Amino acid sequence: MNIFKKTFCRGFQGAFYVAMPVLPYKDPDIIDSIGDIPDILNKEGIKRPLVVTDSNLSAIGASKNLTDVLDAAGTDYVFFDKAFPNPTTDLVERAYGKFISGNCDGLISYGGGSPMDVAKAVGIRVVHPNKKLTQLAGIVKVWKKLPPIIAIPTTAGTGSETSVTTILVDSETRHKFGISDFPLIPKYAVLDPVTIHELPRDIAASTGLDALVHALEAYINRSHTKESRNYCELAVKWIFVSLKDSVDHKSEEAERQMLLASHYAGRALSRAYVGYIHAVSHSLSGMYDLPHGWTNAVLTPIVLRMYGPVVNKKLARLARCAGIGKADETEAELAEKFIAAFEEMNRFYGIPDHIDAIREEHIPRMARYAAKEANPVYPVPVLWTAEDLEEVYRRVMPGSGHSRGNDK
Ligand SMILES: [Fe+2]
Structure with missing residues (x-):
């Protein structure tokens, strides 16, 4: 993204960030x-x-x-x-x-x-x-x-x-x-x-992961507040503790905690927004009628790895909230473990690392939609143009060579 567009996006996001304390939440x-x-x-x-x-x-x-x-x-x-x-x-x-x-x-x-x-x-x-x-x-x-x-x-x-x-x-x-x-x-x-007690396993899992992505994207965005960070950290902690008990064991206590986690993640995203995972996901589910949470879950490891080291510090903090890794590990190691834990949950719930429906000829249009949705509103950690975003779609196509673990 050129310097003028970047300045515009960051200026727009900065204005909202400054106004946040007086916005009528x-x-x-x-x-x-x-x-x-x-x-x-x-x-x-x-x-x-x-x-x-x-x-x-x-x-x-x-x-x-x-x-x-x-x-x-x-x-x-x-x-x-x-x-x-x-x-x-x-x-x-x-x-x-x-x-x-x-x-x-x-x-x-x-x-x-x-x-x-x-x-x-x-x-x-x-x-x-x-x-x-x-x-x-x-x-x-x-x-x-x-x-x-x-x-x-x-x-x-x-x-x-x-x-x-x-x-x-x-x-x-x-x-x-x-x-x-x-x-x-x-x-x-x-x-x-x-x-939520009677939810089928696949829906309970993919929607639970959607809540996790809300907390995650709100947390790694640049316009977070102390309040939104607290909501994200609690949501991530509770989802890692309760997702399995809620989805697979139907524990009422875990279900209540998942509902609260999802609610807090929703509060966080209302203040700190989502990011390119959601923007790309919306374009894909709009084009191919795919379930939202499922699409997000597939995209998350790919987008997080594309962001690169700039998100390591925050992912490391989330890893600690989730009880992942050891105290003496570096931020880069903890960030990678957080992404790997997400992939592990995807595997556990049968969510693939690619989306078969994507057609190359649709990618430029979907990337334009995603860029239009995200820029300048979402205070994403790294700014991407529609052309940059095309890479996300190509990485999630079958046989892209970026399937699980290849970027490690
Ligand atoms: Fe979502």
Whole structure:
């Protein structure tokens, strides 16, 4: 990246960093049990919420965890169970139509990232009925207060229940884009282990690794704060302690800790952002409809190694948080052990080191999308242009020669 672009990006990020103490972050109130939701609705004066969930959760009856509580309390609500992974702008329009025709006055999202993204986007459409969502892509363009959102994550997870962002796919172009602004932060986050208890192993693992990537990217970025660093360190420690017990042994205590870890990682990324792992991942999952957490997990070792020694110090600290390595090891050794531990988790959960779907002819376009998403907003440790980013896609193609361990 040339010096002018670099100066612009770092200047933009610096301005946000300086402004951070006065930015209106308002973390959601944490609620421990779904059973408390009717009380929250009463307290907020919400008479008719739109419940947004996804078709899979609805089909397997998981959303009954919520609807049984609402029905027992006699709550009047409108049910929209058509959300799907990588939600599109068309899908949001359908949910928004339900909100309007049902005279709704609040939103409850029940699900992983997708229902939460849809609920936030419906909220945006309510306050911006004359704007297309694509017109609001980017940061701090929403401005207006949304209807209250009660977010119930069913993965641990996206951290979306506390983030300023909704991620959507433009139905016309398949371009995946984000809208980030403070009013998108839900008012309540319900962290109840019952919601993640039945998750299939592969989804529980890849979403848990997504939470780890949130903490990791927020930590190695340049605009972190003491608060965001604390959140990251706690999240990384808890994920290394609890992921396996939560995913493979279904320990309720571990599930609760994973939900909190994911939540704290979400708080961290709202303040310190994510980086090129997410930017590249979004372009890939938008183009090929790949699961977000899975794509991040594949990309993480590759991107971390491409960053090089500049991230060693912070990765070494995270390694210590995770209980990896010995006290007398160098930062470079600990950083490498942290990356190796991530690869080991990928192996353990059957996540590959390459993505078969990638086609060479798509790479320049995806790299442009990734560069557009990341620059200048994400305060990444090393700045890359779209041309630089093309290398990430090529390294993750099958047979690239950069498969597991080759860069050591
Ligand atoms: Fe993520």
